[in-house]
Amino acid sequence: MKLWIRDRGLLLVNAALFLISFVGMVISGVLNYNEEQRAHGEPGVTLLGFFGTGDFLEATFENWESEFLQMGMYVVLTAYLFQRGSSESKLPDKHEPQDDDPRTAATERDTPWPVRHGGLLLRLYEHSLSIMFFVLFAASFLLHAVGGSEAYNEEQASHGAPGVTVFGYMATSRFWFESFQNWQSEFMVIAVMIGASVYLRERGSVESKPIAMAHRDTDT
Structure with missing residues (x-):
């Protein structure tokens, strides 16, 4: 059991941090939502009821969409x-194993089955990581629009103004402001990581080059 946990520690700890943060978001979110409801003379919701509100969907998926896009x-x-010298980049003048054509690889029993099968399955598998992220981005983007439109229509109704459809909400400046304010922060962090890893180090981390390696060199 200890060996199993050790081999999956990075995933397990990050999954636990996600769950802790998610629970914290939900609890604080329902408290904030009910405070705003009371301020407008509207009824509050239960913890489970909060999951069906536009506020929850909007707050959750506008953040998830930016992470998956990033x-x-x-x-x-x-x-x-x-980026020469960055631990986040391949070397520009060296062939990397990631560039090898799997069609010429010798297959074994534990070789991923799409590689052994070939054809269209292999073609999709070659890009399956990016496909997964972009599918999750598209789903989160749509759910952000759904939740955002619900929250927007609640606000409109409280002011006696007409609501909008989901696609109508996607045409508002508010929807794109919510998206771009998250997207810009994600790409900023990635740019900082790429540039900083040229000159800065973290001993023991796979995201860092060896401490004594020259700034221009890349360990891949």
Whole structure:
């Protein structure tokens, strides 16, 4: 059991941090939502009822969409672009194992089955990581619009103004402000990580080059 946990520690700890943060978001979110409802003379909701509100959907998925977009773009861009000296980049003048054509690889029993099968399955599998992120981004983007439109229509109704459809909400400046304010922060962090890893180090981390390695060199 200890060996199993050790081999999956990075995933398990990050999953636990996500769950803790998610629970914290939900609890604080329902308290904030009910405070706003009372301030407008409207009834509050239970903890479970909060999951069906536009506020919950909007707050959750406008953040998730930016994370999935960030990672999907990062996966694709690192396949084609370079930053010499960064631990986040391949070397521009060296063939990397990630560029090998799997069709010429010797297959074994534990080789991923799409590689052994070939054809269209292999074609999709070659890009399955970015496909997953972009599918999750598209789903989160749509759910952000659904939740945002519900929250927007509640506000409109409280002011006696007409509501909008989901697609109508996607045409508002509010929807795009919510999206871009998250997207810009995600790409900023990635740019900082790429540039900082050229000159700064973290001993023991796979995200860092060896401490004594020259800034221009890249360990891949």
